[in-house]
Amino acid sequence: MIRTEALARLPVRSAVPALRDALEGHGSAVLCAPPGTGKTTLVPLELAALLESGTDADADAARPGRRVVVAEPRRIAARAAARRMAWLLGEKVGERVGYTVRGERVVGRHTRVEVVTTGVLLQRLQRDQELAGVDVVVLDECHERHLDADTVAAFLWDVRAALRPELRLVAASATTDAQGWARLLGGAPVIASEDASHPVEVVWTPPARPVRPPHGMRVDPALLTHVASVVRRALAEREGDVLCFLPGVGEIARVFGQLGDTAGVEVLQVHGRAPAAVQDAVLSPGARRRVVLATSVAESSLTVPGVRVVVDSGLAREPRVDHARGLSALTTVRASQAAGRQRAGRAGREAPGTVYRCWAEAEDARLPRFPAPEIKVADLTAFALQTACWGDPEASGLALLDPPPGGAMAAARAVLRSIEAVDSSGRATERGARMARLGLHPRLARALLDAAPAVGPARAAEVVALLSEEPPREYGDDLAAVWRTARRGGDAYAARWRAEARRLGAAAAPAASARIAEPTAGPGADVRTAHTPDARATSAPDSPVDDHHAVGLVAALAFPERVARAGGGSYLMVSGTRAELGDGTGLRGAPWLAVAVADRPVGAGHARVRLGARIDEETARRAAGTLYGEGEEVRWADGDVVARRVERLGAVELTVRPLRDADAGLVRDALLDGLREEGLGLLRWSRDAEVLRQRLGFLRHHLGAPWPEVSDDALHARVDEWLEPELSRARRRADLGRIDAGQALGRLLPWASGDAARIDELAPERIEVPSGSRIRIDYADPERPVLAVKLQEMFGLQESPAVAGVPVLVHLLSPAGRPAAVTADLASFWRDGYRGVRAELRGRYPKHPWPEDPATAEPTRHTNARLRR
Missing domain, CATH: 3.40.50.300 (P-loop containing nucleotide triphosphate hydrolases)
Structure with a gap:
């Protein structure tokens, strides 16, 4: 008997007429109803016409009526909603109201309202895009923005637009972006219910x-x-x-x-x-x-x-x-x-x-x-496979509130290509379509299909079931031991595991007729090649493949980039990530691991293995065969050129042998890497070479082209022009130290234009001062060159010397060679600054001339005594 009193207390009832009108007129609606108003339980019953007076299961079966599917984000919510609706009708679950969640289906031939999880509805849409026999779909709790729910909404809108315009859609939520959902559903009306909550x-x-x-x-x-x-x-x-x-x-x-x-x-x-x-x-x-x-x-x-x-x-x-x-x-x-x-x-x-x-x-x-x-933060591999099977690999034509991030989609498609779920164009392969129907993450689907021929469908299914829902921590971190614990366990996890293993075992049985290829060290190892089964590739219960090998193979096939080898007190995954084992682990001492679950603890530099299985190198090569590579490696490492022949799985080096006759081009590239890493100081820079580089830098700064840019970056960019052929003859660090950088740098001078001949005119290495001395100019600062000269040698000079039209900065030195004054305007200094310097220094250096008027005095590099002689 219908519980009319309980139904009458649900405030959403007042919104039902408007909801019906919206569905009849537009075909879709957004229902905003606060918690406790009955949107999850009363609305589906009303839309299925199950609350009309006098109806019961037998009478309802005799007349046509709408069939309603309600999609919930979680299994517990799906079961609870179905039970509540059945209770409101005075019935048991499975009569006019039923539910379907993964591994459990409670429906009958009279069922008119079926509550499912969004994952189940997604699988159903892939099998039957028209949803034959379904009249209304209610997407509950849209505000939670689960990826499956967003995907289901997009697919349903496609179905309604292209195949079944009569299909009615309701997006229901307590708190959501109502206008966003309304736009997504083609301008659907927004129906609001009154709030039944208390303060x-x-x-x-x-x-x-x-x-x-x-x-x-x-x-x-x-x-x-x-x-x-x-x-x-x-x-x-x-x-x-x-x-x-x-x-x-x-x-x-x-x-x-x-x-x-x-x-x-x-x-x-x-x-x-x-x-x-x-x-x-x-x-x-x-x-x-x-x-x-x-x-x-x-x-x-x-x-x-x-x-x-x-x-x-x-x-x-x-x-x-x-x-x-x-x-x-x-x-x-x-x-x-x-x-x-x-x-x-x-x-x-x-x-x-x-x-x-x-x-x-x-x-x-x-x-x-x-x-x-x-969709913004999660792994999109399963989503990418669903959209590929739907016929839209880029998800560009789907009605989504938020588009998937490009980087995450690219990473997802790379994974799908590596397991051959999609082809080079991104379209789902037959194998990929089969994976999608398993209701597993594509990685786990790959492991189930490819391991079943080697270890048997039952054992493959049991291990995949362990990986699909992480076991309790108290089971430990050794996947083989976890498997044994689950087999004999009597807790809730073990019960769910057994049910899931049975479901997956039935799905994996057809794959057991295929054969896993022999282990290979070569690239592109294929774990699905179909040939005559060998002794280890059988689905028979008494397969000689032991449990440790079976669990390791399945885990490695699921996460090939997490295959890891021991070394240096930790494990290096083929992805390049280092991982460490926890205290008290049963995995200690394993030479190879298949890491199923890992995280990064607070403040840790490496990941931590939370669940893994022992494997051998043969299994590692088999599972991660697409990451195999071998060849010559010549690189700059530890301060010199290292040349070797390497066989590797991703970042893990399997074998390494010295390479005697490395390719000259690879050696040259390694030397260039060394020059970039450690700087051009690896070359031999004499004093003259350093000065030449500084002079060229000065000319480039003030005159521009054709004088060359000589910064490190510029020299690296033009290495072919100035460092050849010396670089092509070098094989190691010591050879770089024998290259005369100054001689090589001279190749960059503008010889073709003839300007190279003017370098001593425009940026002379030395200039003659009034005393007749030739003093070196310091071009270390390209903005302003410096001339450091004794003050007495500049007597009589009215203007500061200039190079390339730029006045030099004159450092006037005391007789002891210490800076006494700095000026770029000698005339001003003789007039205003000299008196102070003279008063300070002539008592300290009485043997040197300190004339009253330095602008007209005779320049000298000698003392007074020498002048008198």
Whole structure:
């Protein structure tokens, strides 16, 4: 029997007529309904016409009606929504309301409303683009901006535009960019529902002492201790159940441990990995007061009855990827303002409530307004395969709120090409289409298909199932040991693992008839070549491939760029990233590893292996065959030319042999690298060579062309013009030191124009001063050359000397050779500055002439006694 009283209390009911009109008129609509209004449970029932009086399952089966598919971002939300709608109809799940999530399908022949995850709907669209038999699709919780949800919305809009204009689309959310979604759906009407929430008081409870900000997956334990204390405070100060938001499973477990056996309170842990029984218990009223520790899964879609208090840690987990290192994972971030509003709203779903926020009020305005769209920050390999299978490899024709970043798409397509999921034009291959249908990340799909012939489909499926959902930390970091633990485990993870392994085993069975090629050291090793099976390439249960080899091969095929070899106390991945093992690991001593999961701890220079498998070099070569290369390497290293023949897997050197007769061109390039790295000082620079370079620099600065630029960069750019043929004859560092830089530099003089002959005229190395001495000019500063000369030798000179029209800066020296004055205007100095110098120095140097009028005095390099003789 339909529960009419419960339905009547849902405020979204008033928006249903306008929603129906929008769907009839435009065909699509954006429904904005705050949490608790019934958008997830009442609207699908109304659109399927299941709430009309007098209808039941038997009567409904006898007449036509709309079939509605509701897409939820999470499995727990899909199950909860289906159960709630079935309860409202007074039925069991699987009658007129059912659900489908990965590995679980509960529907019947009378099902009219089916709740699915966005991932399931994505797979369904790839199999049947028309969605035959579906009349309305409701995309729930659009504001979360999950990548699958954005992709499904784009595909559905394509379907409606090209194949099924009668298909109705509803984008539903509590808080979202309504106008953006309306534009995306072709100007769809926006329907708003009234808010059913109650007032929520905000209590700011920052830690007493500063805590370290989150980094990677790490959260400061001091913050978690503070969150636990705030939960205890909330229990003491407020009535009702407490819902506490934490970023992940590990943080939930830590706070759970700190709360201990709180008197009279039941503490529950809710996350995507929680057992179904726990999830069901959370969504039902409790017999005693409860504290529910939850991830962001409880932000929306789920109503936890009895909650009057929310404790918000202020943290969330978002996907990130480092394309350069090939490491992708969730990372801890500050939750957005929108997430904070969603979380606080949980406290006001049924009655007035309170939210305790574990940060200062002043910090709130600095938080991001919305969470980052997953398409902007996540690994796009799976997305790129989906769009390639859809027929739009560039995703340029898809209706997306945010376009995918070009760099991330390029990296994704490179991965897809390496596993032959797409061809050179980016179109999906038959193999790629099969990968897409597996419901796995393409890397894992590749591992499943390519390992099944060697280790058997069942074992390949079991290992891939381990990699598709990271095992609990207490299982350890040795993937083979983790596999054994899961096989005998009785926890919720082991149960989910077994179900997923069964699903994947059935999908992998056809691949077991193919053969993995023999290990090869050559480039382009193909792990899928079909030939007569050998002793190790069989799917039989008694395959001689042992478990260690099987688990290592699967992991290496999934992450070939993370194949790593031991050396120097750590492991070097073929991608070039170094990784270290954790304390107490069971992987210590392995010569090779297939790294399945890695992260970078705070302040660490290297990545850390969190999950890996032992492999041998044969498996490494097999899995990472496309990264194999061999050839001559000639480079500048450790201060000299190093020439060798190298066989390598990416950054990992397999064999190295000295190269006796290296290619002259490669040697020359290495020497040039050395000159760039260590400077032109590697050449032999005599005093005359240095002076020539300075003179040329002066002429270039003041006269320009045809005088050459002689900076390091300019000389490197014109090395062919001035350093040949000496450079072509050099083979090592010592040979560079024998090259006369001055002689080589002379080749850059403007000989063709004839200006080279004027260098001594325009920038003479020395000039004659009034005493008859020839004094060297210092051109170290190209702006102003310097002439350092004894003061007495310049008597009688009225104007400062000039070179190339530029007055030199005269350093007038005392008889002891120390600067007495500096001037660029001798006439002014004789008139105004000389008297002071004369008064200071003539008593100190009485043997030298200090005439009253230096402008008319006789210049000399001698003393008074010498002058009298």
